Amino acid sequence: MTLPAISVSKLVKRFGTTTVLQDIDLEIPEGKVSCLIGPSGSGKSTLLRCLAFLEEASEGMITVNGEALGFFENAKGVRERLPAGQIRSVRAQIGMVFQQFNLWPHMTALGNVSEALKTVHKVAKTEAEDRAMIQLRKVGLENRAGHYPSQLSGGQQQRVAIARALALSPKIMLFDEPTSALDPELTGEVLNVMRDLAVEGMTMVVVSHEIGFAATVGQQISFLDQGRLLFTGAPSDVFAKPRHPRLEQFLDTYLDRGASMLA
């Protein structure tokens, strides 16, 4: 059995006195698309942000390709925080795509994609831009390289954001509701880019309300509700015969909205 790309054990996340994630155990298989689904407030985005260490889990451990992320258990079994440099090096394996794109407004599309290569990896400007262009071409935006985010549509911005993450050759890509801020007619172009990535065998973790995408591209589906991971399984188990009552109820709300062809 191959090592999971990400392994989460006994993860708990509290904001103050509110527990938003409770005893999460999850393995993200390498080279596959894992989807986190669930109603609003179920904690799926928080879980994804914990995987990126944008939120620090209150308890439990996360390992990325076998390396501890953020915290480790010392010989006495006590949880200790790892130094910032170590967090950065583990994070380097992870690319993140945000709901709000989060492109830097003072840089062009090309600037956004090449910035980290130049600033962090000290790649020469021309080479960094060549490599950035390859990624922009991949998301179909080489002719928008000189545009600023304010001159791009939401779908284009999100594709630039995907290119920005890909430019650093991550092993794992995390998507936090990548189409939720888009007009319905713009979601397709982003989902297509994600589909292409899935075909290439990228390890992906996707938090999404796009049940259609989860059903057709997802290879492992995890269903969260009220901070608990209720079910993880193959899409066929989840969508064809949802056995868990809460999952059934959740899917019904989607089927009611015209997604019945998935059932």
Place this chain on the structure above:
Amino acid sequence: MSFKLFTLLVQASVWTIGISAISIAIGFLIAIGLSAALLSGRRAYRRPAEFFISFFRGVPLLVQLLLIYNLLPFIGLNVPSIVAAIIGMSLCTAAYQAENLRGGFESVPKGLVEAADMVGFSPRQVFVRIKVPIAMRLTFPALVNEAIMILKSSSLVSVVGIVEITRMAQDLASSTYMPIEIFSAAALIYLVICWSVALAGRYGERALPGAVK
């Protein structure tokens, strides 16, 4: 009013513009340090900055100028009055600009910083490459505003003996007995300068990289 009197006022405006520009620039540099201290988690940095700002915002600039002008020789620093004027104006505008910058830094969307964290920026790189440019864009209009305020406040440095527009106008008014003409001309010159700054500001705002046009 003769052309010669008007020329004298215009010449005096060089002092107004010069002192204001230098003070804005020095004040800006001090303000960066102050705002960093304000945003610092450490009380030992934050408290002195807060005290500095409440002092320079809470005491009239005129009083500050007179205080600095008299204080410097008292502690053995015999500097020309122009230096005292620039110190006073710089410290005063620094206090205001620091508050603007603090607001700007606090308004940098968290997601933009997270995006930088995710691609491996160090905290310093996040500050230099992301926070500073974005905070600058957010505070630019307030900075232009402050420049205009300082230009007008510079009339106060006449009290420490610098012959800028206002002082020149006073001198000319009392020697020519034409106060209305002279002060109208002075007002016009101030108006033109401030207008130009506002115009340049609007142009600059649109020229910032990535600005919505």
